[in-house]
Amino acid sequence: MKEMENYKRLILQDFSKNGLLAHSIENFIHRKSQADLAELIAESIQSKSILIAEAGTGIGKTFAYLLPALRSNQKILISTGSKALQDQLFNKDLPLILNALKKESLAYDKAIEIQNVVLLKGRSNYLCLEKLDQYMQSSNLIDKTFLSSIVQIKNWSISTSTGDISQCYDITEDNFIWSFLTSTNDNCLGASCPRYEDCFVNQIRKRALDANVVIVNHHLFFADISLKTNGFGKIIPDMDVLIFDEAHQVPDIACQYYGEQLSSKQLYSIADDLQLSYRTQLRDVKQLQTSSDYLLQTIKQLRLVLGDNSKGNFHIIKNHKEIKPLINKLLDALNFSKEVCSTISIRNELIESCYERLDKALNFLNKLNQTNMQGYSYWFEVNRSNFTFACTPLSVAPMINELVFKEKRCWIFTSATLTTNNSFQYFNNKIGLTLAKTAIFDSPFDYQNQSLLYVPRYLLAQNHSESAHQLVNILKPIIEMNRGRCFFLCTSHLMLKSLAVEFRKTINNFTLFVQGEMSKSKLLEKFIESGNGLLLATNSFWEGIDIKGDILSCVIIDKLPFQSPDDPILKAKIEDAMLRGLNAFEEIQIPEAIITLKQGVGRLIRDAQDHGVIIICDNRLVIKHYGSQFIKSLPSMTRTRDLHKVMKFLSEKNK
Ligand code: SF4
Known part of the structure; x- marks a missing residue:
């Protein structure tokens, strides 16, 4: 006591x-x-x-x-x-x-x-020495630019004590080459790896086991927990005190790891490893090349028929007339590769690992194709170069x-x-x-004096084709008077693009930065450097950005950030809530949108000396019954619908 x-x-x-x-x-x-x-x-x-x-x-x-x-x-x-x-x-x-x-x-x-x-950090942040050795061995077969990067990495690998790829200054962390030279849980050879003793991932894990303080991120934490649940190794030692910062992200991140997924990246990695084994140690097994080619060709074909940038219910697309035959072809290609590996897996560790990954991929794909358990969402996602098939639990409450x-x-x-x-x-x-x-x-900041919340009047419906045009007309005087120094947080890429087009037509007195036109860190650096930036952005800019001072004194939000009801996980959650007799809008969609809005609004006032205006371009905040829940969840700010009051506030604060 x-x-x-x-x-x-x-x-x-x-x-x-x-x-x-x-x-x-x-x-x-x-x-x-x-x-x-x-x-x-x-x-x-x-x-x-x-x-x-x-x-x-x-x-x-x-x-x-x-x-x-x-x-x-x-x-x-x-x-x-x-x-x-x-x-x-x-x-x-x-x-x-x-x-x-x-x-x-x-x-x-x-x-x-x-x-x-x-x-x-996660294993994709550390050089895999075994993979590097394999690429060095097949150096006569790889292209010159690739080889020159491999040689640079080889030189760095001798001097680095951590293998942390962010410390390799010759090859930046986002260079695609690292995807070939880092390991995944699937393809790491573990204790049977010839480089196990020098392995950077193992060394940092060992140090973590002896440490008093270990810093991880939620992804790594739940990846480790899910590995333990499945009976494999552990990275994170047992600790006495577990602190989760930015804990609002925990449930959604945990969902990803308590579920299962199969991505084209994983499949490409298997095909690459089959090919690598053939080129390096198993030159007599020509079928390795054949099976790798067949797998690669099928992944590419499937990626093409899945269309562009979409996300949806797997059970709806699996019977599509063009997709169904390719899913079957993928099953066939996986089976064929597995058969090839089964006869030679004792000859090579990498082939043994391929065999296990092929088996796992086949099991998952068969399960995904044939089952539809309640409490799970079965979904797919496609972007420019990859696709993912996944099965995600709707709730991780019992697991956590x-x-x-x-x-x-x-x-x-x-x-x-x-x-x-x-x-x-x-x-x-x-x-x-x-x-x-x-x-x-509560925050120690004086939001009543430091900030103003403005909801413009006479807004068009959010899905109106002229909405972006109207927003630019309404907001341009504020942005110009504030000399930029403004974040415009959008809820969709479509709005982001439309706003970029509209702002470019009329740009004056500020510099426009648009998410996607350069990396996130570069955008932020340029925004701060410019001193008069207007940054148009979506999702990842809504949180985790800390810009203090006058450089950011206006945050505009295009509408209340309700998640799209087409999102397959949300859709499944809504159906599940309805089955349980709950009002999904009240119980799920409103609270989710409130948390996101709080994050977005939180970008503005970061210091006791900061001041600025929050502009939320959504009438629903004022006219819908649930608008008050949003208002009550935000810091207590003076509210106005009068543009002149906004101009006056900014001109006084900017003096
Ligand atoms: S143990 Fe795994 S990560 Fe480490 S060098 Fe071997 S394959 Fe790479």
């Missing part, structure tokens, strides 16, 4: 005006809400309990969980929503706190255990509940966007933790 009191006292002292953070962070501002959150997290760590905490923007939730976690001297896992946040934690926030703790321990001669921290309650540990779920209409009910149901302790910590 006394120990608990001392620990909590120490944490509160850390967040006080004269505490550890005040001495370590320039311009540190003591915030009661941050200290309260840290205290609650400390209590959960001590009592090994579950806490679900919404921490509004600007509270400083990262430090609020890092300090109690590090001071607890327990084994900590931190999972983030993105690699970018993983990097920020590892390179910035954690070193800052660890240095502060180190200084404190030196100053007071205290024996504080300085933590051994490991940043763990079982995982969390398997043994008594501390689980913290935190994010700025967990509640809808001030209630955790939707998130808690989704994650299967309805009885967990919850807490809301």
Whole structure:
């Protein structure tokens, strides 16, 4: 009891005006809400309990969980929503706190255990030495540009101690070559790999097993959990405290890993490995080349008949007159390759792995073709070069509940966007933790003075062909007066394209940036550099972007972000809710849209000095009965429908 009191006292002292953070962070501002959150997290760590905490923007939730976690001297896992946040934690926030703790321990001669921290990424982030060896062996058969990159990577592989491909400065991380030189769960040879001892993935895993603090992302966490569920190895060691930042993403990401999928990328990788084995070690087995060619040709044909950029119900397309024969042909090609491998798998590890992957692909494709279990969505997705067939559970609540309650540990779920209409009910149901302790910590920002919410009048229906034209006419005066410095977040690619066309006709006083015209990081860099940018973007720009200051003082949202009802997973969820007698619109679509809207709105005010306008171009916010749920879920801002008030607000704030 006394120990608990001392620990909590120490944490509160850390967040006080004269505490550890005040001495370590320039311009540190003591915030009661941050200290309260840290205290609650400390209590959960001590009592090994579950806490679900919404921490509004600007509270400083990262430090609020890092300090109690590090001071607890327990084994900590931190999972983030993105690699970018993983990097920020590892390179910035954690070193800052660890240095502060180190200084404190030196100053007071205290024996504080300085933590051994490991940043763990998915295996596609590490060079696979075995694959590199195989390509080096077949160097006389590969094209010159490819070979020159392989040689550069070979040279780098000798000097790197981590094999982390983001550290190979000659070949950028997004270069397609890495897909040939990194491993997947499917094609890694594991303990039978000749390079197992030097393998970078294994080395980092071993370090993670010994670490006190491991930083992962939600994808890696659930990929690891699903591997364990299936009885294979584990990457993430058992930890005492598990903290999920950006936790609003957890249920949807978990769904992907508790389901199954088969992609053309996986199939291409099998075909490539068959060919590689033939070229390197099994020159006498000509059928390897034949089966690889047959598989490659079938994947390409299937990709073509599946059409362009679409997503839908697998059970609807599987009987399509052009698709059905190609799915059958794919089954035949997989069977043929499997047969070829079955006779020679003892001769080569790679062929043995191909055999297992072919078997798995066949089982999945047969299952997908023949079953339609309730509680699952069977869907397909096609983009420019790939297709995916998948089977996804509609809810992961029972799985996460079982995982969390398997043994008594501390689980913290935190994010700025967990509640809808001030209630955790939707998130808690989704994650299967309805009885967990919850807490809301409001943002310290003064939204009433720092921001204004504007809903334009007389808007056309969202699907009206002139909608983009009208939006540009209404909003152009604001954007021009604000000299750009504006994000326009769209709910569809169609709207994004239409707006880009309209803005290009009339551009004046600002620089236009459009998502897709360069990489995300480049776009953001250019937007900030320009000082007068208007950035048109969709999905990935709605969250995780932190631009402080005047450079971003207007965020426009084209409409309430309801997910398309054509999305096969949403469609299946709606049907499932209806079967259970629920109102799917109220129970699923509104809460989902509220969380997304909160994320989008959250891009504007990132600092106590920031100011700006949120413009939501959707009458439904005002005229529909559910509009008030959206309004109540957003920070409390002054609202207006008067364009002049917006102009006045901006001109005063921009002085
Ligand atoms: S163990 Fe797997 S990842 Fe490591 S070198 Fe071998 S095949 Fe590559």
